[in-house]
Amino acid sequence: MKTIEKDKKYLIQCYTTDDIVFTRGKGMYMYDESGKKYLDFSGQFSACTLGHGNEEMIEALKEQLEKLVSVTSCFATEERAALAEKMIEISPEGLDKVMFGCTGSDANEFALKTAKYYRGGGRVISFRRGFHGSTAGAAAATGKSEMIQENSGISELLPRGFVHSAPPYCYHCDFGKEPGTCGLQCLKYLEQTMLHEGGDRIAAVISEPIFAAGGVIVPPKGFWKGVRELCDKYGALLIFDEVVTGIGQTGSMFACQYEGVTPDILVTGKGLTSGYVPGSAVLCRREIGEAMSKISLHGHTHSCYPLTCRSALKNLEIIEREHLVDNSRETGDYLHEKLLVLKEKYDVIKDVRGRGLLQGIEIEGSPNADKYVLGQEFYETMLENGLITELESRKNLENVVVVMHPALITSRENVDEAVEIIDKSLKTCLK
Numbered sequence: 001m002k003t004i005e006k007d008k009k010y011l012i013q014c015y016t017t018d019d020i021v022f023t024r025g026k027g028m029y030m031y032d033e034s035g036k037k038y039l040d041f042s043g044q045f046s047a048c049t050l051g052h053g054n055e056e057m058i059e060a061l062k063e064q065l066e067k068l069v070s071v072t073s074c075f076a077t078e079e080r081a082a083l084a085e086k087m088i089e090i091s092p093e094g095l096d097k098v099m100f101g102c103t104g105s106d107a108n109e110f111a112l113k114t115a116k117y118y119r120g121g122g123r124v125i126s127f128r129r130g131f132h133g134s135t136a137g138a139a140a141a142t143g144k145s146e147m148i149q150e151n152s153g154i155s156e157l158l159p160r161g162f163v164h165s166a167p168p169y170c171y172h173c174d175f176g177k178e179p180g181t182c183g184l185q186c187l188k189y190l191e192q193t194m195l196h197e198g199g200d201r202i203a204a205v206i207s208e209p210i211f212a213a214g215g216v217i218v219p220p221k222g223f224w225k226g227v228r229e230l231c232d233k234y235g236a237l238l239i240f241d242e243v244v245t246g247i248g249q250t251g252s253m254f255a256c257q258y259e260g261v262t263p264d265i266l267v268t269g270k271g272l273t274s275g276y277v278p279g280s281a282v283l284c285r286r287e288i289g290e291a292m293s294k295i296s297l298h299g300h301t302h303s304c305y306p307l308t309c310r311s312a313l314k315n316l317e318i319i320e321r322e323h324l325v326d327n328s329r330e331t332g333d334y335l336h337e338k339l340l341v342l343k344e345k346y347d348v349i350k351d352v353r354g355r356g357l358l359q360g361i362e363i364e365g366s367p368n369a370d371k372y373v374l375g376q377e378f379y380e381t382m383l384e385n386g387l388i389t390e391l392e393s394r395k396n397l398e399n400v401v402v403v404m405h406p407a408l409i410t411s412r413e414n415v416d417e418a419v420e421i422i423d424k425s426l427k428t429c430l431k
């Protein structure tokens with residue numbers, strides 16, 4: 001039986017969208033069964049920071065596999081202590097304690113648990129169009145009405161007490177305002193929501209600094225400073241979910257450093273280990289971490305495994321040595337400029353947004369093409385032409401955005417190749 005047939009026969013196809021079987025990867029490229037080459041501008045959900053098949057990483061992991069792999073969180077290891085120290089070193093000042101996890105979702109669960117425990121309960125405010133994961137608390141905070149929220153049976157699993165505020169999405173402003181003259185209505189609405197939902201009894205506000213899966217939504221200048229002030233005013237903890245934006249993806253180690261806003265809790269995952277081994281981390285202020293040290297309500301068997309810690313340490317070592325965060329910023333700017341040129345060329349490209357190597361293209365329809373059909377065709381044609389991106393397109397959210405978050409090793413030549421494929425694919429779709 002062919003791999004794809006076997007896969008379809010036995011595997012629950014929750015996420016599968018394409019009939020491609022990948023067999024290997026090297027650097028920025030992935031190869032399918034037939035040997036066809038694809039330029040990976042998805043970074044596999046933004047996890048593959050160093051690109052595929054990084055030999056230095058593989059050597060470090062081999063060495064660690066031989067040394068020690070399985071150690072539960074009951075015990076300390078050299079790797080765990082070293083990674084904890086490193087995480088505090090690279091994170092914004094004021095975040096002095098860290099906890100490790102396996103995925104972005106479970107790290108967000110810990111962040112939410114921490115906020116509830118530290119604040120003695122209270123509502124959690126998040127934003128429509130934000131994404132935080134597929135476990136219960138993370139899914140409840142998600143504002144994209146994912147399957148779990150839409151299905152009345154499964155949605156019983158979602159905890160209560162999660163409230164969604166208006167997103168800072170200038171292109172689709174919920175208040176019909178224009179950037180620059182809007183008076184930050186979304187911030188005013190957030191304060192009303194906070195007051196309405198408990199005022200100084202709110203546990204936390206959780207958000208991605210740039211909403212990735214929601215369609216690369218970059219909040220307007222001053223928004224996060226305003227949110228920080230509101231959290232301070234009402235005593236709510238500010239949680240930044242940097243599972244996508246962190247570890248250099250947006251051109252600074254963490255997106256909040258660019259904003260100059262420090263959260264009380266910062267969550268990271270995906271690119272932390274460059275995706276070679278699953279891993280995530282939650283950083284927080286010292287007193288919050290010390291409060292959590294007193295409880296035994298959280299832990300995963302694999303969460304502090306030396307192999308995970310070693311992959312994160314090696315990843316961070318390479319990122320720093322090769323100045324990959326700078327590369328993300330510079331090459332990301334180059335990508336942004338080239339996408340803006342395409343925006344001038346095609347009427348259906350209405351907005352180009354992003355920071356560093358997290359960029360998105362917002363598509364509208366044309367008289368001959370429904371935007372959802374066009375978005376799907378565009379995505380599939382790019383794939384056919386050898387470019388992997390992500391398509392965020394849901395009718396209930398009314399947006400169609402091609403999302404790109406390639407590895408931090410992306411070069412200008414890779415950008416030129418990607419943009420050529422984007423151009424060629426869109427031309428084909430509009431014929």
Ligand SMILES: Cc1ncc(COP(=O)(O)O)c(C=O)c1O
Pocket residue numbers: 045102103104105106108131132133134208212213241242243244269270
């Ligand atoms: C912003 C954000 N947070 C959390 C998650 C969940 O991470 P994971 O899939 O590792 O559970 C994701 C996944 O896409 C994400 O985009």
